[in-house]
Amino acid sequence: MREITLSQAVNEALAEEMRRDETVFIIGEDVAEAGTPFKVLSGLVEEFGTSRVVDTPISEPGFMGIAVGAAMTGSRPVVDLMFGDFLFLIMDQLCNQAAKTHYMSGGKLSVPLVLRTNLGATRRSAAQHSQSLHALVAHIPGLKVALPSSAYEAKGLMKTAIRDNNPVVIFEDKLMYQEKAGVPEEEYLIPFGVANVKREGTDITLIATSSMVQVAEKAAEILAAEGISAEVIDPRTIVPLDEAALIKSVKKTSRAIVIDEGHQSYGVTSEIASRLNEKAFYHLDAPVLRMGAMDVPIPFSPALEDLTVPTPEGVAANARRLVAGEMIAGEMINAA
Amino acid sequence: MYRQMVRIRTFEDNANQLYLSAKMPGLTHMYSGEEAVAVGICEALKVTDKITSTHRGHGHCVAKGAEFKEMFCELLGKEEGYCRGKGGSMHIADQSNGNLGANAIVGGSMGIATGAAFTAKLLGRDDVTVCFFGDGATAQGLMYEVMNMAALWNLPIIYACENNGYSEYTKTAEIAAGSITGRAEAFGIEAHTVDGQDVLAVNSLTEQLVERCRKGEGPFFMELMTYRYHGHHVGDINREYYRSKDEEKDWRDNKDPITKFARHLTSEGIATEEELKAMQAEIKADATAAVEYALKAKYPDASEVDMHVYAA
Numbered sequence: 001m002r003e004i005t006l007s008q009a010v011n012e013a014l015a016e017e018m019r020r021d022e023t024v025f026i027i028g029e030d031v032a033e034a035g036t037p038f039k040v041l042s043g044l045v046e047e048f049g050t051s052r053v054v055d056t057p058i059s060e061p062g063f064m065g066i067a068v069g070a071a072m073t074g075s076r077p078v079v080d081l082m083f084g085d086f087l088f089l090i091m092d093q094l095c096n097q098a099a100k101t102h103y104m105s106g107g108k109l110s111v112p113l114v115l116r117t118n119l120g121a122t123r124r125s126a127a128q129h130s131q132s133l134h135a136l137v138a139h140i141p142g143l144k145v146a147l148p149s150s151a152y153e154a155k156g157l158m159k160t161a162i163r164d165n166n167p168v169v170i171f172e173d174k175l176m177y178q179e180k181a182g183v184p185e186e187e188y189l190i191p192f193g194v195a196n197v198k199r200e201g202t203d204i205t206l207i208a209t210s211s212m213v214q215v216a217e218k219a220a221e222i223l224a225a226e227g228i229s230a231e232v233i234d235p236r237t238i239v240p241l242d243e244a245a246l247i248k249s250v251k252k253t254s255r256a257i258v259i260d261e262g263h264q265s266y267g268v269t270s271e272i273a274s275r276l277n278e279k280a281f282y283h284l285d286a287p288v289l290r291m292g293a294m295d296v297p298i299p300f301s302p303a304l305e306d307l308t309v310p311t312p313e314g315v316a317a318n319a320r321r322l323v324a325g326e327m328i329a330g331e332m333i334n335a336a
Numbered sequence: 337m338y339r340q341m342v343r344i345r346t347f348e349d350n351a352n353q354l355y356l357s358a359k360m361p362g363l364t365h366m367y368s369g370e371e372a373v374a375v376g377i378c379e380a381l382k383v384t385d386k387i388t389s390t391h392r393g394h395g396h397c398v399a400k401g402a403e404f405k406e407m408f409c410e411l412l413g414k415e416e417g418y419c420r421g422k423g424g425s426m427h428i429a430d431q432s433n434g435n436l437g438a439n440a441i442v443g444g445s446m447g448i449a450t451g452a453a454f455t456a457k458l459l460g461r462d463d464v465t466v467c468f469f470g471d472g473a474t475a476q477g478l479m480y481e482v483m484n485m486a487a488l489w490n491l492p493i494i495y496a497c498e499n500n501g502y503s504e505y506t507k508t509a510e511i512a513a514g515s516i517t518g519r520a521e522a523f524g525i526e527a528h529t530v531d532g533q534d535v536l537a538v539n540s541l542t543e544q545l546v547e548r549c550r551k552g553e554g555p556f557f558m559e560l561m562t563y564r565y566h567g568h569h570v571g572d573i574n575r576e577y578y579r580s581k582d583e584e585k586d587w588r589d590n591k592d593p594i595t596k597f598a599r600h601l602t603s604e605g606i607a608t609e610e611e612l613k614a615m616q617a618e619i620k621a622d623a624t625a626a627v628e629y630a631l632k633a634k635y636p637d638a639s640e641v642d643m644h645v646y647a648a
């Protein structure tokens with residue numbers, strides 16, 4: 001299979017959907033000639049023109065609001081939010097307007113909108129350009145949340161998102177834009193709510209999202225060398241969540257660590273861990289552990305920043321202790 | 337003022353070099369070309385006056401009195417940096433000189449600046465606050481909310497819009513409808529447009545406005561016409577798709593604020609060329625020493641990572 005970068009995969013998904021459906025348009029800052037600072041959208045304005053690849057002023061709440069209204073009236077906007085951190089600027093339009101319109105109108109209005117943004121630290125971008133804020137969005141009923149972990153997922157999930165009749169927020173991992181993966185030439189879609197078992201194992205389940213999938217896979221390699229068999233599962237979307245697949249895996253392995261780059265407290269890891277606790281408790285041999293970003297604003301200094309995010313070594317160390325039957329409860333579980 | 341402008345230019349040349357030689361983590365936005373704006377304004381302020389700065393903030397920081405050593409340490413994420421390495425280029429703050437901080441959210445400091453002016457009024461201090469922001473930031477709704485309140489309450493604040501013609505890779509004309517000063521005038525705020533390459537013009541206008549702010553006549557608005565020599569950030573190297581090399585050359589060759597002011601100083605007999613050259617050399621040596629120091633300085637200890645999340 002040919003290999004393309006995550007940027008190219010997103011670009012292809014958008015181009016294919018824009019050819020298929022003339023109501024799809026892109027709106028955001030420097031999306032046209034500049035093709036975004038990450039160059040993800042390069043070439044699209046040449047094909048689709050400035051009426052469908054729309055550059056805006058630096059007015060996030062404004063263009064998000066315009067997208068919501070456009071979506072309610074027959075368009076399918078793909079909003080480009082340059083950094084996930086800017087979600088805080090558009091929260092009202094996203095959470096009070098887009099998320100609730102369908103419900104509040106008794107099902108009469110809908111908001112088929114995609115918000116493309118990103119997550120991820122360790123780019124030395126400091127506290128306002130490094131956050132992973134998907135849990136905030138996942139908390140609001142009415143919004144769907146997709147977390148692609150490679151170019152393959154990025155393309156398939158984007159196409160599904162554009163065809164979905166609800167507001168969908170897609171978080172891409174900034175560090176992955178130039179990373180390649182096998183992506184078929186033929187068209188494919190990845191349905192929401194279907195987890196992907198990346199690696200089979202019998203001793204422990206590592207449930208990992210987005211940027212943390214590679215971390216979990218590397219941890220599984222380390223563990224394999226020591227004779228510990230780890231299963232790695234990527235939920236791919238956290239709303240909807242493929243709870244059945246996660247429970248099935250945990251029933252088999254009887255142990256789990258949930259790894260996600262959002263802050264650990266009140267986050268995605270907590271949600272998944274408590275669902276496993278509620279629904280697979282009697283199959284567990286150890287408490288389900290959470291590993292998220294440390295509960296601190298992301299520091300600029302490389303010496304500090306690298307401590308804030310889970311690492312393969314940290315995951316492996318915790319997995320080892322769980323498998324050995326050592327209790328880790330009560331400690332701050334983090335990058336180790 | 338000449339000294340401060342040269343210090344900013346020299347600081348930026350060194351910062352750019354640190355980026356190009358991969359010694360600096362992350363990206364940074366160069367202030368070169370806009371020196372007369374920060375210096376003309378900050379020279380009209382007292383240490384106790386406040387400023388808020390932007391992602392392109394090194395110039396404001398130097399102009400408000402910061403030291404090279406602590407600044408380079410911050411850019412390199414070292415413990416002795418102004419923010420103990422936690423902030424970096426886009427978050428430099430220098431409390432000791434009234435710099436409330438750079439901001440990585442465009443327009444993000446407009447509320448903060450207006451709040452600082454609110455404190456001054458509330459507590460009866462005579463501080464004035466200058467809010468620096470770019471032309472691109474005028475697209476943020478927050479600006480209109482706070483200008484409205486500042487005007488209603490006569491707050492001692494000057495909104496200083498650095499119009500360098502671009503917001504990222506887009507020309508200002510494509511993102512701003514109508515006039516920039518007209519935005520402030522709609523709230524009844526007195527607004528001025530000034531040549532941001534002319535440090536004397538910037539300084540004398542600011543002195544007048546600061547004085548009037550202290551008398552309770554604020555707020556005011558300034559639009560400063562200027563230009564950034566480098567890319568939007570240090571990594572923005574191939575930029576001909578959005579602006580021409582000729583345009584860049586014209587600003588550098590014909591409108592440079594430092595050259596322009598040097599000409600004034602020598603023709604008026606205030607300084608000789610030799611004196612200015614000597615000053616440049618001295619500043620260069622200062623910067624080199626500060627960079628060397630910062631390169632060798634210690635990173636913060638791992639124990640600092642969860643320190644300062646909450647105030648005591």
Ligand SMILES: Cc1ncc(C[n+]2csc(CCOP(=O)(O)OP(=O)(O)O)c2C)c(N)n1
Binds near residue numbers: 058391441473502
């Ligand atoms: C809220 C927000 N939106 C977008 C960005 C990305 N961004 C950083 S600088 C910039 C352009 C700012 O232009 P301007 O205000 O004119 O300042 P200049 O860079 O020209 O000094 C943009 C869009 C951001 N940092 N914050």
Ligand SMILES: [Mg+2]
Binds near residue numbers: 498499500502503
């Ligand atoms: Mg600008």
